Amino acid sequence: MINKDLVLSIKELRAGFGNAEIVKGVSMDIHRKDLVALIGPSGCGKSTFLRCLNRLHEETEGAWVKGKAELFQQDLYERGTDPVEIRAKIGMVFQKPNPFPSMSIFDNVAAGLTIRGIKKRSYVADVVEYCLKQAALWEEVKDKLKAPGTSLSGGQQQRLCIARTLAISPPVILMDEPTSALDPISTAKIEELIMELRKQVTIIIVTHNMQQAARISDKTAFFLLGELIEFGATAEVFTKPQEKKTESYITGRFG
Numbered sequence: 001m002i003n004k005d006l007v008l009s010i011k012e013l014r015a016g017f018g019n020a021e022i023v024k025g026v027s028m029d030i031h032r033k034d035l036v037a038l039i040g041p042s043g044c045g046k047s048t049f050l051r052c053l054n055r056l057h058e059e060t061e062g063a064w065v066k067g068k069a070e071l072f073q074q075d076l077y078e079r080g081t082d083p084v085e086i087r088a089k090i091g092m093v094f095q096k097p098n099p100f101p102s103m104s105i106f107d108n109v110a111a112g113l114t115i116r117g118i119k120k121r122s123y124v125a126d127v128v129e130y131c132l133k134q135a136a137l138w139e140e141v142k143d144k145l146k147a148p149g150t151s152l153s154g155g156q157q158q159r160l161c162i163a164r165t166l167a168i169s170p171p172v173i174l175m176d177e178p179t180s181a182l183d184p185i186s187t188a189k190i191e192e193l194i195m196e197l198r199k200q201v202t203i204i205i206v207t208h209n210m211q212q213a214a215r216i217s218d219k220t221a222f223f224l225l226g227e228l229i230e231f232g233a234t235a236e237v238f239t240k241p242q243e244k245k246t247e248s249y250i251t252g253r254f255g
Contacts, residue, residue: 004032005031005032006029006030006031006032006072006073007030007031007032007034007071007072007171007172007202008028008029008030008053008069008070008071008172008202009029009030009068009069009070009073010026010027010028010029010030010053010067010068010069010070011027011067011068011069012025012026012027012066012067012068013025013026013027013049013052013065013066013067013068013069014026014065014066014067015045015048015049015052015057015063015064015065015066016048016063016064017060017062017063017064018062021226022045022048022226023045023048023049023052023226024045024225024226024227025067025227026045026049026067026223026227026228027228028221028228028231030202030204030219031202032202033198033199033200033201033202034202034203034204034218034219035194035198035202035203035205035216035217035218035219036202036203036204036205036217036218036219036220036221037205037206037207037212037213037216037217037219037220037221037234038050038204038205038206038207038220038221038223039207039208039210039213039220039221039222039223039249040222040223040224040229040249041224041249042208044223044224044225044226045223045225045226045227046206046223047176047177047206049223050092050174050176050204050206051092051176052065052069053069053076053090053172053174053204054076054083054086054087054090054091054092054174055076055077055083055086055087056087056092058083065077071086071089071090071171071172072171088112088116088168088170089170089171089172090170090171090172090173090174091165091166091168091170091172091173091174092165092173092174092175092176093158093161093162093165093173093174093175093176093178094161094176094178095176095177095178095180095181096181097154097157097158097160097161097181098161099148099149099150099152099157099160099161099164100149101148101149101150102148103148103149104145104146104147104148104149105141105144105145105146105147105148105149105152105160106125106128106145106146107149108149108160108161108163108164109127109128109131109132109160109163109164109167110124110127110128110167111164111167112164112167112168113127113167113168116168127167128145128163128167129142131163131164131166131167132160132163134163134166134193134196134197135159135160135162135163135166135193136159136189136192136193136196137156137159137160137163140156141156141160153186154181154182154183154186155182155183155185155186155187155189155190156186158178158179158182158186158190159189159190159193162178162190162193162197166197170201171201171202172201172202172203172204173197173201173202173203173204174203174204174205175194175203175204175205175206176205176206177206177207177208178190178194178205179191179207179209179212180207180208180209187212191212191215191216194216195216205217210238210250213234213238214234214238217234218233218234219231219232219233219234220232220233220234220237220238222237222241222243222245222246222249222250224245224249229243229245229246230242230243230245230246237250238250
Protein backbone atom coordinates (compact mmCIF):
# COMPACT_ATOMS: atom_id res chain seq x y z
CA MET A 1 0.00 0.00 0.00
CA ILE A 2 1.42 3.38 -1.04
CA ASN A 3 1.79 5.93 1.75
CA LYS A 4 0.78 9.19 0.10
CA ASP A 5 2.30 11.20 2.95
CA LEU A 6 5.74 9.61 2.53
CA VAL A 7 7.85 12.10 0.58
CA LEU A 8 11.43 10.88 0.96
CA SER A 9 12.50 7.37 1.89
CA ILE A 10 16.21 6.85 2.50
CA LYS A 11 17.59 3.37 3.11
CA GLU A 12 21.19 2.51 3.98
CA LEU A 13 22.53 5.57 2.19
CA ARG A 14 26.31 5.68 2.03
CA ALA A 15 28.39 8.38 0.39
CA GLY A 16 31.93 9.61 0.28
CA PHE A 17 34.97 10.55 -1.76
CA GLY A 18 37.45 7.97 -2.99
CA ASN A 19 38.23 5.64 -0.07
CA ALA A 20 36.67 7.97 2.52
CA GLU A 21 33.13 7.15 3.67
CA ILE A 22 31.40 10.33 4.90
CA VAL A 23 27.79 9.11 5.24
CA LYS A 24 27.52 5.65 6.79
CA GLY A 25 24.35 3.71 6.17
CA VAL A 26 21.73 6.36 6.98
CA SER A 27 18.04 5.39 6.85
CA MET A 28 15.07 7.68 7.49
CA ASP A 29 11.57 8.43 6.22
CA ILE A 30 10.45 12.04 5.76
CA HIS A 31 6.78 12.88 5.34
CA ARG A 32 4.70 15.59 3.74
CA LYS A 33 5.15 19.00 5.40
CA ASP A 34 7.81 17.71 7.78
CA LEU A 35 10.39 20.25 8.88
CA VAL A 36 13.48 18.21 9.72
CA ALA A 37 16.59 19.69 11.33
CA LEU A 38 19.93 17.90 10.88
CA ILE A 39 22.25 18.60 13.82
CA GLY A 40 25.70 17.40 14.81
CA PRO A 41 29.35 18.55 14.98
CA SER A 42 31.14 19.99 11.95
CA GLY A 43 32.31 17.33 9.52
CA CYS A 44 29.80 14.69 10.64
CA GLY A 45 28.22 14.20 7.18
CA LYS A 46 25.10 16.40 7.42
CA SER A 47 25.80 18.52 4.34
CA THR A 48 27.03 15.54 2.31
CA PHE A 49 23.83 13.67 3.18
CA LEU A 50 21.78 16.70 2.16
CA ARG A 51 23.59 17.02 -1.18
CA CYS A 52 22.94 13.33 -1.91
CA LEU A 53 19.20 13.99 -1.82
CA ASN A 54 19.24 16.23 -4.92
CA ARG A 55 22.24 14.60 -6.60
CA LEU A 56 24.62 17.49 -6.07
CA HIS A 57 27.14 15.31 -4.21
CA GLU A 58 28.08 13.44 -7.36
CA GLU A 59 29.11 16.68 -9.07
CA THR A 60 32.38 16.61 -7.07
CA GLU A 61 35.26 14.61 -8.51
CA GLY A 62 35.75 11.28 -6.78
CA ALA A 63 32.32 11.34 -5.12
CA TRP A 64 30.22 8.19 -4.83
CA VAL A 65 26.80 7.19 -3.46
CA LYS A 66 25.37 3.79 -2.53
CA GLY A 67 22.05 2.71 -1.08
CA LYS A 68 18.61 4.00 -1.94
CA ALA A 69 16.88 7.37 -1.84
CA GLU A 70 13.33 7.67 -3.14
CA LEU A 71 11.10 10.69 -3.77
CA PHE A 72 7.43 9.64 -3.88
CA GLN A 73 8.61 6.04 -4.49
CA GLN A 74 10.86 7.11 -7.40
CA ASP A 75 14.48 6.02 -7.03
CA LEU A 76 16.57 9.21 -7.34
CA TYR A 77 19.56 7.20 -8.54
CA GLU A 78 17.80 4.92 -10.99
CA ARG A 79 19.66 4.60 -14.27
CA GLY A 80 18.45 7.18 -16.77
CA THR A 81 17.10 9.58 -14.14
CA ASP A 82 17.99 13.18 -15.02
CA PRO A 83 19.66 14.97 -12.06
CA VAL A 84 18.36 18.30 -13.38
CA GLU A 85 14.79 17.03 -13.09
CA ILE A 86 15.51 15.78 -9.57
CA ARG A 87 16.73 19.27 -8.61
CA ALA A 88 13.53 20.76 -9.97
CA LYS A 89 11.64 18.67 -7.41
CA ILE A 90 14.16 18.98 -4.58
CA GLY A 91 15.33 22.60 -4.39
CA MET A 92 18.41 23.77 -2.51
CA VAL A 93 19.25 26.90 -0.53
CA PHE A 94 22.90 27.24 0.40
CA GLN A 95 24.78 28.62 3.39
CA LYS A 96 25.99 31.66 1.48
CA PRO A 97 23.40 33.54 -0.60
CA ASN A 98 24.18 32.96 -4.28
CA PRO A 99 22.03 35.15 -6.53
CA PHE A 100 23.10 34.96 -10.16
CA PRO A 101 25.46 37.97 -10.39
CA SER A 102 24.66 39.00 -13.96
CA MET A 103 20.89 38.91 -13.48
CA SER A 104 18.31 41.34 -12.15
CA ILE A 105 16.14 40.56 -9.13
CA PHE A 106 13.29 39.68 -11.51
CA ASP A 107 15.44 37.43 -13.71
CA ASN A 108 16.93 35.65 -10.69
CA VAL A 109 13.49 34.51 -9.60
CA ALA A 110 12.42 33.71 -13.16
CA ALA A 111 15.57 31.71 -13.96
CA GLY A 112 14.06 28.27 -13.41
CA LEU A 113 11.04 29.10 -15.57
CA THR A 114 13.29 30.45 -18.32
CA ILE A 115 15.37 27.26 -18.34
CA ARG A 116 12.16 25.28 -18.83
CA GLY A 117 11.22 27.37 -21.84
CA ILE A 118 8.35 29.22 -20.15
CA LYS A 119 8.35 32.61 -21.88
CA LYS A 120 4.84 34.03 -21.47
CA ARG A 121 5.73 37.33 -19.85
CA SER A 122 2.50 37.85 -17.92
CA TYR A 123 2.69 34.36 -16.42
CA VAL A 124 6.36 34.72 -15.49
CA ALA A 125 5.66 38.14 -13.93
CA ASP A 126 2.84 36.65 -11.85
CA VAL A 127 5.06 33.81 -10.63
CA VAL A 128 7.89 36.22 -9.76
CA GLU A 129 5.55 38.45 -7.76
CA TYR A 130 3.94 35.48 -6.01
CA CYS A 131 7.29 33.94 -5.03
CA LEU A 132 8.75 37.24 -3.83
CA LYS A 133 5.66 37.68 -1.67
CA GLN A 134 6.06 34.14 -0.35
CA ALA A 135 9.67 34.98 0.48
CA ALA A 136 8.54 38.15 2.30
CA LEU A 137 10.62 40.26 -0.09
CA TRP A 138 8.08 41.81 -2.48
CA GLU A 139 7.47 45.03 -0.57
CA GLU A 140 11.22 45.66 -0.33
CA VAL A 141 12.03 45.10 -4.02
CA LYS A 142 8.84 45.72 -6.06
CA ASP A 143 10.10 49.12 -7.25
CA LYS A 144 13.58 47.89 -8.25
CA LEU A 145 13.03 44.55 -9.95
CA LYS A 146 15.54 45.46 -12.67
CA ALA A 147 18.34 46.08 -10.13
CA PRO A 148 21.02 43.36 -9.83
CA GLY A 149 20.24 40.63 -7.34
CA THR A 150 23.66 41.23 -5.83
CA SER A 151 22.65 44.80 -4.92
CA LEU A 152 20.53 43.48 -2.04
CA SER A 153 21.69 42.98 1.54
CA GLY A 154 22.80 39.52 2.66
CA GLY A 155 19.46 38.68 4.27
CA GLN A 156 17.55 39.96 1.25
CA GLN A 157 19.78 37.93 -1.07
CA GLN A 158 19.02 34.77 0.89
CA ARG A 159 15.27 35.45 0.64
CA LEU A 160 15.76 36.09 -3.09
CA CYS A 161 17.42 32.68 -3.40
CA ILE A 162 14.48 31.12 -1.55
CA ALA A 163 12.07 32.89 -3.95
CA ARG A 164 14.11 31.54 -6.88
CA THR A 165 13.78 28.03 -5.47
CA LEU A 166 10.03 28.42 -4.91
CA ALA A 167 9.44 29.53 -8.51
CA ILE A 168 9.73 25.96 -9.81
CA SER A 169 7.31 24.66 -7.13
CA PRO A 170 9.47 21.91 -5.62
CA PRO A 171 7.71 19.66 -3.08
CA VAL A 172 10.97 19.50 -1.08
CA ILE A 173 13.46 22.23 -0.16
CA LEU A 174 16.88 21.50 1.30
CA MET A 175 18.59 24.24 3.31
CA ASP A 176 22.27 24.03 4.24
CA GLU A 177 22.79 26.41 7.18
CA PRO A 178 20.76 29.16 5.46
CA THR A 179 21.18 31.70 8.29
CA SER A 180 24.77 31.07 9.44
CA ALA A 181 26.12 34.01 7.40
CA LEU A 182 23.36 36.41 8.46
CA ASP A 183 22.81 38.90 11.27
CA PRO A 184 20.19 38.16 14.00
CA ILE A 185 17.47 40.32 12.39
CA SER A 186 17.87 38.65 8.99
CA THR A 187 18.04 35.25 10.71
CA ALA A 188 14.70 35.93 12.43
CA LYS A 189 13.11 36.86 9.07
CA ILE A 190 14.39 33.67 7.41
CA GLU A 191 13.12 31.58 10.32
CA GLU A 192 9.68 33.21 10.05
CA LEU A 193 9.71 32.48 6.33
CA ILE A 194 10.67 28.83 6.91
CA MET A 195 7.82 28.46 9.39
CA GLU A 196 5.40 29.75 6.75
CA LEU A 197 6.81 27.58 3.96
CA ARG A 198 6.49 24.41 6.03
CA LYS A 199 2.72 24.68 5.57
CA GLN A 200 3.10 23.74 1.91
CA VAL A 201 6.49 22.07 1.37
CA THR A 202 8.73 19.54 3.10
CA ILE A 203 11.91 21.18 4.42
CA ILE A 204 15.19 19.64 5.57
CA ILE A 205 17.58 22.10 7.18
CA VAL A 206 21.17 21.64 8.33
CA THR A 207 21.93 23.85 11.31
CA HIS A 208 24.69 24.18 13.89
CA ASN A 209 22.36 26.31 15.99
CA MET A 210 20.55 23.94 18.33
CA GLN A 211 18.27 26.73 19.56
CA GLN A 212 17.22 27.23 15.95
CA ALA A 213 16.56 23.51 15.52
CA ALA A 214 14.44 23.50 18.68
CA ARG A 215 12.54 26.63 17.57
CA ILE A 216 11.55 25.73 14.06
CA SER A 217 11.69 21.97 13.44
CA ASP A 218 9.21 19.25 14.31
CA LYS A 219 11.73 16.44 13.78
CA THR A 220 15.46 16.34 14.49
CA ALA A 221 18.18 14.01 13.22
CA PHE A 222 21.46 13.85 15.14
CA PHE A 223 24.51 12.90 13.06
CA LEU A 224 27.89 11.87 14.46
CA LEU A 225 30.90 10.71 12.45
CA GLY A 226 28.73 9.98 9.43
CA GLU A 227 26.16 7.93 11.32
CA LEU A 228 22.56 8.78 12.14
CA ILE A 229 22.53 8.38 15.93
CA GLU A 230 18.96 9.44 16.63
CA PHE A 231 15.94 10.65 14.66
CA GLY A 232 12.61 11.63 16.14
CA ALA A 233 10.26 14.37 17.27
CA THR A 234 12.29 17.47 18.15
CA ALA A 235 10.73 17.81 21.61
CA GLU A 236 11.65 14.21 22.40
CA VAL A 237 15.21 14.43 21.04
CA PHE A 238 15.94 17.59 23.01
CA THR A 239 14.25 16.69 26.30
CA LYS A 240 14.28 12.88 26.43
CA PRO A 241 16.94 11.63 24.00
CA GLN A 242 17.12 7.86 23.60
CA GLU A 243 20.87 7.76 22.97
CA LYS A 244 23.62 8.78 25.40
CA LYS A 245 25.62 10.37 22.56
CA THR A 246 22.65 12.59 21.69
CA GLU A 247 22.30 13.71 25.28
CA SER A 248 26.03 14.47 25.51
CA TYR A 249 25.93 16.61 22.37
CA ILE A 250 22.78 18.51 23.27
CA THR A 251 24.05 19.28 26.77
CA GLY A 252 27.33 20.58 25.36
CA ARG A 253 29.66 17.86 26.59
CA PHE A 254 31.21 17.63 23.12
CA GLY A 255 30.90 19.17 19.66
